[in-house]
Amino acid sequence: xxxxxxxxRKDLRHSWIYLAAALCLLLLSATTFFSSLFSLWNAxxxxxxxxxxxxxxxxxxxxxxxxxxxxxxxxxGIQQYWLTRPIRWQQxxxxxxxxxxxxxxxxxxxxxxxxxxxxxxxxxxxxxxIVWNAVLLxxxxxxxxxxxxxxxxxxxxxxxxxxxxxxxxxxxxxxSPEAAPSSEWIVMDVSLFILILGAGAIITWxxxxxxxxxxxxxxxxxxxxxxxxxxxPASVRFGLQRAASPVPVDANVARWRVDLGNTVLQKxxxxxxxxxxxxxxxxxxxxxxxxxxxxxxxxxxxIEVSADGDTDxxxxxxxxxxxxxxxxQSFVALPISKDFINRHANGRANITLGTELxxxxxxxxMTMDVNGTANLPGLGRCQSHTATELxxxxxxxxxxxxNIRGQWAIGEPQEKSPVVLTVPxxxxxxxxxxxxxxxxxxxxxxxxxxxxxxxxxxxxxxKPKAYVHRRIEIxxxxxx
Amino acid sequence: xxxxxxxxxxxxxxxxxxxxLDGLDLQVxxxxxxxxxxSSGAGKSTTLQILMNLLRGYQGSASVLGVECSHLSxxxxxxxxxxxxxxxxxxxxxxxxxxxxxxxxxxGWDVARERELLxxxxxxxxxxxxxxxxxxRMKIALASSLAYRPELILLxxxxxxxxxxxxxxxxxxxxxxxxxxxxxxxxxDLAEIESFASHVxxxxxxKLQFSEEMASLSRRFREIEVTLEAAFLPPKVxxxxxxxxxGASVVRFVETQWDGERTARAIREIFPQACEVTVRPMxxxxxxxxxxxxxRKAA
Numbered sequence: 001x002x003x004x005x006x007x008x009r010k011d012l013r014h015s016w017i018y019l020a021a022a023l024c025l026l027l028l029s030a031t032t033f034f035s036s037l038f039s040l041w042n043a044x045x046x047x048x049x050x051x052x053x054x055x056x057x058x059x060x061x062x063x064x065x066x067x068x069x070x071x072x073x074x075x076x077g078i079q080q081y082w083l084t085r086p087i088r089w090q091q092x093x094x095x096x097x098x099x100x101x102x103x104x105x106x107x108x109x110x111x112x113x114x115x116x117x118x119x120x121x122x123x124x125x126x127x128x129x130i131v132w133n134a135v136l137l138x139x140x141x142x143x144x145x146x147x148x149x150x151x152x153x154x155x156x157x158x159x160x161x162x163x164x165x166x167x168x169x170x171x172x173x174x175x176s177p178e179a180a181p182s183s184e185w186i187v188m189d190v191s192l193f194i195l196i197l198g199a200g201a202i203i204t205w206x207x208x209x210x211x212x213x214x215x216x217x218x219x220x221x222x223x224x225x226x227x228x229x230x231x232x233p234a235s236v237r238f239g240l241q242r243a244a245s246p247v248p249v250d251a252n253v254a255r256w257r258v259d260l261g262n263t264v265l266q267k268x269x270x271x272x273x274x275x276x277x278x279x280x281x282x283x284x285x286x287x288x289x290x291x292x293x294x295x296x297x298x299x300x301x302x303i304e305v306s307a308d309g310d311t312d313x314x315x316x317x318x319x320x321x322x323x324x325x326x327x328x329q330s331f332v333a334l335p336i337s338k339d340f341i342n343r344h345a346n347g348r349a350n351i352t353l354g355t356e357l358x359x360x361x362x363x364x365x366m367t368m369d370v371n372g373t374a375n376l377p378g379l380g381r382c383q384s385h386t387a388t389e390l391x392x393x394x395x396x397x398x399x400x401x402x403n404i405r406g407q408w409a410i411g412e413p414q415e416k417s418p419v420v421l422t423v424p425x426x427x428x429x430x431x432x433x434x435x436x437x438x439x440x441x442x443x444x445x446x447x448x449x450x451x452x453x454x455x456x457x458x459x460x461x462x463k464p465k466a467y468v469h470r471r472i473e474i475x476x477x478x479x480x
Numbered sequence: 481x482x483x484x485x486x487x488x489x490x491x492x493x494x495x496x497x498x499x500x501l502d503g504l505d506l507q508v509x510x511x512x513x514x515x516x517x518x519s520s521g522a523g524k525s526t527t528l529q530i531l532m533n534l535l536r537g538y539q540g541s542a543s544v545l546g547v548e549c550s551h552l553s554x555x556x557x558x559x560x561x562x563x564x565x566x567x568x569x570x571x572x573x574x575x576x577x578x579x580x581x582x583x584x585x586x587x588g589w590d591v592a593r594e595r596e597l598l599x600x601x602x603x604x605x606x607x608x609x610x611x612x613x614x615x616x617r618m619k620i621a622l623a624s625s626l627a628y629r630p631e632l633i634l635l636x637x638x639x640x641x642x643x644x645x646x647x648x649x650x651x652x653x654x655x656x657x658x659x660x661x662x663x664x665x666x667x668x669d670l671a672e673i674e675s676f677a678s679h680v681x682x683x684x685x686x687k688l689q690f691s692e693e694m695a696s697l698s699r700r701f702r703e704i705e706v707t708l709e710a711a712f713l714p715p716k717v718x719x720x721x722x723x724x725x726x727g728a729s730v731v732r733f734v735e736t737q738w739d740g741e742r743t744a745r746a747i748r749e750i751f752p753q754a755c756e757v758t759v760r761p762m763x764x765x766x767x768x769x770x771x772x773x774x775x776r777k778a779a
Contacts, residue, residue: 083532
């Protein structure tokens with residue numbers, strides 16, 4: 001341990017300038033966060049304004065510090081001064097990790113504590129969230145840089161590797177098809193998880209063996225793997241989501257009931273915007289939900305329309321079905337291609353629609369004064385703020401996924417409230433990343449103006465209980 | 481303690497299709513100053529790098545201080561000093577910081593010896609390594625490798641590019657501590673090595689052509705000049721004669737197994753009409769050139 005401290009002190013002596021720059025930026029950034037909650041929103045969404053710049057500069061400064069630390073004892077090559085000295089790789093790696101923990105993660109956590117205290121958030125209950133965020137932030141921000149540094153001989157090579165691997169990740173993400181918004185959090189979390197775990201493993205391996213060529217190949221493969229998570233089949237992505245269900249439910253909970261009645265696919269069905277298809281409206285209803293639970297359709301996962309062994313490979317794939325509600329009846333609007341209908345005129349079709357559903361527990365309604373604070377279940381202490389937009393910020397806390405929907409009204413909430421919070425989101429604990437802000441700001445609203453500085457926000461909070469896959473199956477549907 | 485501190489057996493190493501070491505059997509006796517000589521690309525640096533566990537993927541076996549090189553770890557490195565040409569150093573450290581940095585890692589670090597070395601080398605402790613000359617950097621590397629009294633010192637081309645004064649200081653420091661350690665040195669600087677090496681090994685194309693004590697080597701190599709009325713190149717000469725050349729009235733060759741009586745008898749048999757025979761001992765440099773040229777010719 002003495003030698004680890006010795007190495008740590010050496011690293012501090014030789015990288016103090018980078019460390020000082022990073023700490024100054026953290027201080028400046030924290031100072032701006034003292035001003036207003038709105039500035040946090042700016043920093044979070046826009047990346048513009050001083051906060052956004054400070055946030056970017058901070059990440060750059062911490063990354064540079066991380067790179068300089070690793071490159072003080074470069075791993076590739078056989079001419080490095082330290083290779084034939086009695087340093088154990090565990091000591092070297094521990095010293096680097098300690099520097100990052102004590103002089104990057106800890107100052108960030110302290111800044112967060114200071115901001116939260118300044119804003120009147122009680123620390124009780126929030127400390128674990130702050131620590132968790134600091135650890136995740138350090139892992140997500142520094143490990144990829146440390147990985148690139150561990151396979152670089154010098155700063156120039158590090159920059160090239162960062163640009164190369166970062167560029168590859170970016171290209172792969174762009175090239176990969178967009179995952180359904182509902183599974184975006186899985187893609188993000190899995191991608192992040194793979195990056196953190198993989199980078200950590202490769203760095204440790206590189207320190208232990210210094211097999212740089214293999215390390216470089218492994219780093220490349222890691223980026224390919226993490227960058228193509230979006231290309232994973234929907235069945236895998238949603239399989240992971242189902243595995244994350246807080247409450248196990250059996251197949252009888254939430255079943256689709258199809259009431260065809262006299263539904264047939266008429267040739268006279270109006271054409272859609274996509275001229276190659278006709279729309280079939282199928283009445284459906286969800287049954288078997290526990291008392292107080294609600295369910296929301298999340299995504300399609302497996303659509304097949306066939307007749308006489310022939311499959312309609314076009315319409316439903318190119319233009320996915322939609323679910324709508326009219327006169328207290330739900331419908332699936334399923335497009336079927338005209339070619340398919342013509343081929344099987346007077347025949348019968350079999351339809352299978354795989355759906356992913358989110359089952360929510362009983363909703364809780366909360367009220368919160370505009371520009372006030374409230375304890376929201378599962379989210380901890382939150383504050384609202386209005387300027388040109390309404391935002392709600394919650395202090396960091398480790399929490400399971402919550403879904404929130406809100407309305408804001410001067411009096412009682414009406415159907416047409418002046419503000420409806422943006423699309424309700426479900427967030428995992430990892431979704432706190434990568435903000436340097438100490439406040440999680442998951443909920444923003446549109447439509448408010450500075451005139452609305454009074455009144456109450458009515459919030460409806462639901463906790464996801466389970467993610468399930470349910471199929472809508474129709475056999476022998478006549479085609480006329 | 482006696483025995484060999486370095487032992488390699490059938491050591492083979494290749495980079496791609498290029499064979500660098502081809503069945504090297506090397507033994508370095510404890511307490512010796514062993515000079516590993518050979519032309520560029522003969523495999524000297526590769527041998528030292530394998531011994532220091534810097535290069536892996538070799539075949540055969542190689543051990544240092546009784547430890548297989550691939551298992552050499554911190555405890556092993558604490559007993560070995562290694563100074564190599566082209567070794568990178570932390571440029572932002574001063575010479576003083578560099579020495580202070582290594583002190584805690586060696587239980588046997590001798591501060592008094594460190595001071596002696598600093599006095600001998602006259603090192604500017606407050607200057608950053610990046611601002612020092614190559615000679616100064618080599619001296620710091622040597623000082624930091626001698627101060628903990630290593631059992632074994634490996635030096636890879638340490639004299640390359642150094643001015644004569646620095647070489648002298650370098651050699652002086654080495655010799656001052658030679659009694660308690662074993663030194664393996666690879667070098668092109670044969671004149672320098674000859675002055676202090678106790679053993680010498682000649683490496684050519686990855687093979688050890690010979691390995692013996694310096695005194696024995698000096699004894700068995702002689703440059704011989706036979707003066708004749710009309711010189712000629714004899715069709716058949718003993719296998720121990722190399723580089724046989726004929727001038728107008730002189731035949732020159734190198735006897736690699738010099739034995740006064742036996743060699744004289746062979747000369748008399750081959751050149752019965754010899755007018756004069758001159759025998760000269762050979763410096764290491766000449767021996768090396770002779771062997772290198774003979775090996776190249778044979779190849």
